[in-house]
Amino acid sequence: AxxxxxxxxxxxxxxxxxxxxxxxxxxxxxxxxxxxxxxxxxxxxxxxxxxxxxxxxxxxxxxxxxxxxLNVQNATVPAYGFQSSFEACDYGGGDYGGYDGSSCSGGATGAGTSxxxxxxxxxxxxxxxxxxxxxxxxxxxxxxxxxxxxxxxxxxxxxxxxxxxxxxxxxxxxxxxxxxxxxxxxxxxxxxxxxxxxxxxxxxxxxxxxxxxxxxxxxxxxxxxxxxxxxxxxxxRFAPTNYRHVVVNPLKLDHFQFAGNYKEAVTLAVDGPEAEGHAFVTEYAGESKVVPTEGVYSELWDAGVFQGATPLTVVSLLDAAELFRCVGDVCESYHALVPGLLAKYVPVPDGVEPDAFYSCVECFADLVDMAAWDAAAFAAELDERVIQPGKHAVDMLGSHPYLTRLxxxxxxxxxxxxxxxxxxxGLEEIDLRSSLASVYTPCAGATTVTLSGFTPVDVKVFQTWPDVAPESMPWAERVELVPPVGTPQVLLDNTEVIEQLIGEWNAGARVDSPQPRCYGDDDDDDDGTDTANADGDDEGCGCRADGGGLQPVVFACLLLGGALLGRRRRR
Structure with a gap:
């Protein structure tokens, strides 16, 4: 607040x-x-x-x-992950590290998580x-x-x-x-x-x-x-007037862990040089229609229906309005304020479980606190706290085309x-709802990750996000002032520093990606060959793509829901 x-x-x-x-x-x-x-x-x-x-x-x-x-935050929450592509290699029918192409190696999920x-x-x-x-x-x-x-x-x-x-x-x-x-x-x-x-x-x-x-x-x-x-x-789009605007260095976000360090990265970026603790990042700037209106308001919501309700009928009326529903002895509210209103006007008797009570109020008719019930007051509070705010919210979303999230x-x-x-x-739209790093694994050599606008970075520890120059790598890519009119005034641009550190990292000792045993390695045949690269000059195994050329086989996955998502939302 x-x-x-x-x-x-x-x-x-x-x-x-x-x-x-x-x-x-x-x-x-x-x-x-x-x-x-x-x-x-x-x-x-x-x-x-x-x-x-x-x-x-x-x-x-x-x-x-x-x-x-709830809807605004969920519709615009930043999400980080990765998509993987593999060079198509001919290993003579063997598998590639156990990968059979039947599952995705990375998905997008919520930052840390809004x-x-x-x-x-x-x-x-x-x-x-x-x-x-x-x-x-x-x-x-x-x-x-x-x-x-x-x-x-x-x-x-x-x-x-x-x-x-x-x-x-x-x-x-x-x-x-x-x-x-x-x-x-x-x-x-x-x-x-x-x-x-x-x-x-x-x-x-x-x-x-x-x-x-x-x-x-x-x-x-x-x-x-x-x-x-x-x-x-x-x-x-909206921007801070007396605070700075910061773009976080994407290399500092662990995409392999779905940016579980998101809050830390933002905190250190806005606390850094030129921002000095007074800065915002833009997480979304674009069309407001991305926000769904489901659950915000419904034409089924009518306070007048509850004017003649009783403690024995109010739950069924809420069910008809799709605000509160009990199936068996399990109840679920579809609006955050409805349970509080029920608890106030139809309080649960001592010694009775709430779900058991609201799923069959008539079963406990002798225990119902009739003195707490006031149909007119219940209808008025439902209208003031649920119906009218929801209707206004839907009208508001429909009348403004642009939404900014800072x-x-x-x-x-x-x-x-x-x-x-x-x-x-005049500023560009920003959408971090699907921020994916591209991971490429060749037949031989180091796996690399590529982030938009930067040189590919070697992955030196298998399945571990590259921690490039941790003592020197800046947390902010850019710090700027955004005027009401015109282009932002850049106070600090770390792009060259980031690129230099990536270059030094990549020039260091390269660690090849784990590769499977190649077909024909150290074979016992008498044909005189050990690998497809008979001269021994090439790195790693001999690889040949079907069709005569090396073609990337891409596997990308953006999980949109379900238990596999593990979506970590920031709110």
């Missing part, structure tokens, strides 16, 4: 550890719509917390779609409490909120404390910075009776066209190298500047 998050932990308020930030911006000519996914470490066991977000103008506040975040409130009474001045003005105060979804304007940080901290919005004294200096810059604050807390399982994204819509992530306040609760991922829907990691000490972003035109 953006801003600072704190929890009420017994006697002393404390920050809730934040494991990452994911925010999606919709940018128009005169407004910014920030969809904020709230993430925190569940091990904190915080049942109540406050979340403070600095804003530049008074926003409209609504509920966001959790499924939108109702509005109202103000005060009409016509009246907002209430002033001490030096803090309450511009608006209401509830949205599972949260109470207040929009505040304070004269001093003491005024703000006093108001938050007096109104049970828990805060951390360590946040005071950072809050004071925002006050001096003219910011307002939106304070959130869980409504009474809401559970952590009901937490949902929040949408802040405010005037302007410059999206910003208020990261400074996050540092009091952030973990080291915290993931920051920002998505942008608009008419063109990623970085930041540690608390680096959270000193709020990143600002801008739309820019």
């Amino acid at each position: 953006c801003g600072g998050m704190f929890c009420d932990n017994q006697q002393d308020p404390m920050p809730v550890d934040q494991t990452g930030e994911v925010i999606l911006f919709r940018v128009t000519a005169d407004s910014v719509e920030a969809h904020i996914q709230i993430q925190y470490d569940p091990n904190t066991e915080a049942s109540r917390f406050a979340w403070i977000v600095p804003v530049t103008a008074q926003p409209e506040i609504t509920v966001g779609s959790e499924r939108l975040f 109702g509005g409130g109202s103000g005060g009474p009409g016509g009246e001045d907002p209430p002033m409490m001490g030096g803090t003005t309450v511009l608006a105060q209401d509830s949205v979804g599972a949260f109470d909120y207040a929009i505040l304007e304070s004269q001093t940080v003491d005024d703000l901290m006093t108001w938050l404390g007096d109104n049970a919005y828990y805060q951390d004294p360590n946040a005071a200096p950072i809050l004071d910075e925002y006050i001096q810059e003219g910011h307002l604050f939106v304070a959130f807390r869980l409504t009474q009776g809401s559970s952590v399982g009901e937490i949902h994204p929040i949408v802040l819509t405010y005037p302007g066209n410059e999206p910003c992530v208020p990261i400074r306040l996050t540092r009091i609760a952030a973990q080291q190298d915290m993931d920051i991922r920002a998505f942008f829907l608009g008419d063109d 990623y970085t990691t930041l540690s608390p000490a680096e959270m000193t500047v709020d990143p600002v972003f801008h739309e820019t035109s």
Whole structure:
């Protein structure tokens, strides 16, 4: 989540550890719509917390779609792997290292892995409490909120404390910075009776066209190298304004292990020279239609159907809407917020397993808590938290043709500047969803890997990604500033250094790929031949491709699903 998050932990308020930030911006000519996914470490066991977000103008506040975040992240997640090709060699009918061409040697998988409130009474001045003005105060979804304007940080901290919005004294200096810059604050807390399982994204819509992530306040609760991922829907590609843009050196990503070191590589690239800890990488920039709308919204979703529901019929109605389904005694929710709503309005009786209960509520009719059920309230919350956010998300995807995905990691000490972003035109599209290294194994000689734009690199240890000059090889291929108009300004280009190190690596001792015993080697025939290369000058075995020429036989595999994929998603 953006801003600072704190929890009420017994006697002393404390920050809730934040494991990452994911925010999606919709940018128009005169407004910014920030969809904020709230993430925190569940091990904190915080049942109540406050979340403070600095804003530049008074926003409209609504509920966001959790499924939108899931679909956007899954549709654009970077994926790394390799494709292999083998020179066709004639080994006299023998096999080649056990390879029979029936399976793929490499696949691509994930990198490492990605109702509005109202103000005060009409016509009246907002209430002033001490030096803090309450511009608006209401509830949205599972949260109470207040929009505040304070004269001093003491005024703000006093108001938050007096109104049970828990805060951390360590946040005071950072809050004071925002006050001096003219910011307002939106304070959130869980409504009474809401559970952590009901937490949902929040949408802040405010005037302007410059999206910003208020990261400074996050540092009091952030973990080291915290993931920051920002998505942008608009008419063109987005880039950081006051942060650098980095292209990661692809040779530092272990494609043989499907880039399991992706986060480390990005972290070291953005922490390197010229980037200095304040930079983003672009993971996707292209058409927004790659994002599926399945599960985000359905015409089957109708809150009115639930107005006359009872605890005994609500599960079947959710089934008909394809939101929640039980097969036998196993239940599955197709929306993240539905289980929380069921738990609130149709709580599971003590001593009963949830799946057993919801798969046959009528079987436990005598144990149903009828006092917890309110059909009108259930329908209203389903509409506010599930149906309307989903419908808006689908409309939003359809109205903006371009999607950008940016990623970085930041540690608390680096959270000193709020990143600002801008739309820019003329830049190329970027798609890392299928980033494959080409692996070529000849009949004789070293196997090589080729990455786009670079000289092939020798593989010196069989099936091990080449760790070329680990002490000297830069993690970033390029560091640049991206202006709103025109080509990027290159601050650092390591292409020549990378090529030089590859050349030195390849010039070193070559290690041939493991080769099978060749047909005719040391044979016992009396024909006087040992190998097909009778002169003994050629390296390795004598190879002959059918048809008289050496032709590459290519085996490439991009696994798209199933258990073989082992897809490691970054979110």
